[in-house]
Amino acid sequence: MASTLLKNTQTVPLLLYPNAFFRRKNGALYCTMKSSSVPQTQTATQEKQQNPQIKVSTQTQTKTIDKLIKDYEAIIGIETHVQLSTLTKAFCGCPCNYGAQPNTSVCPVCMGLPGALPVLNSKVIEFAMKLGLVLNCKLSLNSKFDRKQYFYPDLPRGYQISQFDILIATNGYVDLDLPVEFGGGHRRFGITRVHMEEDAGKLLHSGNGSYSQEIIYFLVSSAPGIPVDLNRAGVPLLEIVSEPDMRNGIEAAEYGAEIQRVVRYLGISNGNMQEGSLRCDVNVSIRPIGQSEFGKKVEIKNLNSFLSVNRAIDFEISRQVLLHSQGQGSSIVQETRLWEEGTQKTITMRKKERLSDYRYFPEPDLPEVAEFFDATIAKGADVKLATNWIMEDIAAYMKNEKVSINDIKLNPQELAELIASIKDGTISGKIGKEVMKLSKGKANPGLLNKILQQKLNATS
Numbered sequence: 001m002a003s004t005l006l007k008n009t010q011t012v013p014l015l016l017y018p019n020a021f022f023r024r025k026n027g028a029l030y031c032t033m034k035s036s037s038v039p040q041t042q043t044a045t046q047e048k049q050q051n052p053q054i055k056v057s058t059q060t061q062t063k064t065i066d067k068l069i070k071d072y073e074a075i076i077g078i079e080t081h082v083q084l085s086t087l088t089k090a091f092c093g094c095p096c097n098y099g100a101q102p103n104t105s106v107c108p109v110c111m112g113l114p115g116a117l118p119v120l121n122s123k124v125i126e127f128a129m130k131l132g133l134v135l136n137c138k139l140s141l142n143s144k145f146d147r148k149q150y151f152y153p154d155l156p157r158g159y160q161i162s163q164f165d166i167l168i169a170t171n172g173y174v175d176l177d178l179p180v181e182f183g184g185g186h187r188r189f190g191i192t193r194v195h196m197e198e199d200a201g202k203l204l205h206s207g208n209g210s211y212s213q214e215i216i217y218f219l220v221s222s223a224p225g226i227p228v229d230l231n232r233a234g235v236p237l238l239e240i241v242s243e244p245d246m247r248n249g250i251e252a253a254e255y256g257a258e259i260q261r262v263v264r265y266l267g268i269s270n271g272n273m274q275e276g277s278l279r280c281d282v283n284v285s286i287r288p289i290g291q292s293e294f295g296k297k298v299e300i301k302n303l304n305s306f307l308s309v310n311r312a313i314d315f316e317i318s319r320q321v322l323l324h325s326q327g328q329g330s331s332i333v334q335e336t337r338l339w340e341e342g343t344q345k346t347i348t349m350r351k352k353e354r355l356s357d358y359r360y361f362p363e364p365d366l367p368e369v370a371e372f373f374d375a376t377i378a379k380g381a382d383v384k385l386a387t388n389w390i391m392e393d394i395a396a397y398m399k400n401e402k403v404s405i406n407d408i409k410l411n412p413q414e415l416a417e418l419i420a421s422i423k424d425g426t427i428s429g430k431i432g433k434e435v436m437k438l439s440k441g442k443a444n445p446g447l448l449n450k451i452l453q454q455k456l457n458a459t460s
Contacts, residue, residue, distance in 0.1 A: 025302075065318045067323050072286045074317045075294055076246035078309075080259050082238045082269045083199065083277040084127050085393035090198045091118030091161065098275055102204065102229035110234035112156030117365050124236045125168070125270040128196050131238055132169030134262055135191050140403040143168045144368040145196070149359040154201035155227050162197035162239075164360040164403070166368070169174075169194040174242075176258045182250045189255050190243030197217055201233040236260075237238045238268075244283070244294075249313035253306040256280050274303055280309055284316045286324070294333065295320070302338045312339040316346050369394065372412055379416035382423055389419065393433060 042286055092109035108116035130165075132139050146164040172191035178184055204227040240259060247251045255369050260271040260278055271278045280303050285295035297322070300312050320332055339345040364370075375385045394408060401407075410418070422432045 005384055013428045029062070039454070045048065045252060060194060066320060066369040068321050069317065071289055072317075072321050073289050073291075074247050074313075075244045075285045075287065076248070076252050076313060077244035077283045078242045078246070078252055078255060079283070080242075080256065081281075082131075082197075082240065082259070082263050082424075083275075084124060084236040084238060085267070085269050086121055086123045086127070086236055088121055089234040090121050090124050090196070091234055094234065096235050097231065098277075102227065102231060106233070110156075111198040111230055112233075114156070118161065120364075121236060121396040122365060123194055127236075127266075128168045128194060128238055130266050130268060130343075131240075131263065132172065132194050134266060135169070135172040135174060135194065135240070137169035137172030137191060137194060139169050140167060140191050142166060142368060143196075145363040145366045146360045147363050150357075152200065154230070154233070155202050156201065156230060156233060160197060160200065161363055161366070163195035167173070167193045167195045174255065174258055174262075176254060178250065180252055182254070187251060187254075189245045189251075192236055192243055194240050197239060199232050199235040199236050199237050201228050201230040203227070204229055244285075247309035248317075252282060252313055253310040256309055267406075273306075280306075282309060282313055282316075284313055286320045295329075296334050298332070298334070298346075298354075299338060299352055300339055301349065302340075308339055311344060312346060313345065319346065367391070367395075372405045374414050374417075375412035379413050381416035381419045385419045385423060386415070389415065394401045441448040 086096060089105075089110055092107050094105045094107050094110055097105050109118055129139060143163065144166045145161050147163070148162040149159045151158055169191075170193045172194070174189045174191065175186070176189075177186050242255065246255060253442050256278075260273075263269040263272045263278070269277055273279070273351040282298065282300045282303065283297050285297045287293065287295045298316060300316060303312055316337070323329055323332055334352040336349045336352050338349045339346055366389075367373075373386060373390050376390070377383060394405075394410075397403075397408060398405065418432050418435055422429055423429050427435070
């Protein structure tokens with residue numbers, strides 16, 4: 001008898017292992033498997049007797065589900081993470097060495113040590129723009145990074161550097177023709193966005209269990225003594241978020257395969273799913289035919305092949321349809337589920353986080369105003385005053401007005417003149433803030449002097 005300690009998970013009956021059962025003890029879930037003591041010939045005889053019934057039952061259930069599915073429409077979208085083939089990581093100079101010894105490609109930055117500051121790898125932007133162009137996206141001339149807060153043991157900072165609202169590429173599409181053996185036809189799948197972010201580390205697991213790395217990742221997240229490999233932490237990723245334009249597993253698998261072909265052709269990633277260089281998270285919901293409102297979205301992880309993508313989607317559609325037909329549609333909740341290759345089923349992993357749970361805010365160590373700051377300093381502005389103005393007053397103005405640094409009313413020359421006037425006592429800081437609100441346009445010589453003269457006349 002062997003027992004394996006599993007924490008914080010839910011499960012379904014394991015059809016492949018009829019002698020396995022689960023029990024809860026002291027807050028933990030134990031899986032116990034008993035070996036059969038009956039002779040092998042007897043077991044074989046029993047299987048012969050039981051197989052016809054199982055076969056008939058399975059065929060009947062399949063026909064029932066196939067009939068029910070005709071009354072529903074599946075809504076499917078995919079989040080694809082592409083690991084970029086850069087020589088170094090996204091925000092430090094550590095090499096990206098897949099398969100290297102654990103924790104040999106790390107530094108204070110990717111280990112999340114206090115005081116270590118990130119510096120963006122320019123190749124990440126170059127690769128993101130290449131992909132955005134090929135995916136027919138609209139490229140953004142201004143972009144920024146944000147902090148995405150969540151807490152896992154392989155995320156050393158306690159947050160991920162990602163992008164939230166000002167993205168590198170948006171509103172694209174992919175055109176592809178489905179294979180004839182799958183019905184053929186032309187499809188266009190929308191691309192909501194492409195954004196840059198960094199990867200997390202990896203929890204190591206040793207043992208004879210057949211559980212996937214993704215399962216182990218969440219089961220042991222609160223357990224002490226589990227080794228963590230941070231070689232992957234900080235490796236650059238591009239996340240491609242599709243529109244919910246797919247309607248079955250075949251379309252989703254073909255979409256994923258097309259993304260793989262694209263990134264390989266561009267040379268920005270090897271696209272190997274078995275290495276984790278390309279990972280697909282699938283979102284599935286169903287709704288009655290003719291209904292415009294979407295159903296509850298379920299995310300599926302642990303998909304390590306396009307065949308798994310196809311099968312996982314088909315299973316999840318059948319599961320949700322069956323629940324609706326039994327009057328249990330309310331039991332479908334927004335959650336993350338894992339695909340189990342052994343049982344060919346999805347199982348609950350955790351409730352899906354809401355967007356507000358991530359508490360996004362702009363990454364202060366990678367400000368988007370860097371070129372504006374450099375230009376202001378080049379015009380002779382005091383470094384400390386320029387820093388305060390850009391990081392406080394101008395940043396607050398950009399947030400309130402929802403504009404980028406290129407759309408503000410002051411250009412670097414005018415800001416430098418404004419700071420000089422404040423520094424030599426010509427005007428106060430309060431009047432300076434009023435000037436910033438009153439100034440118009442860009443690169444207007446003498447504009448600041450005119451406004452200053454107006455303010456001085458008004459106060460004299």
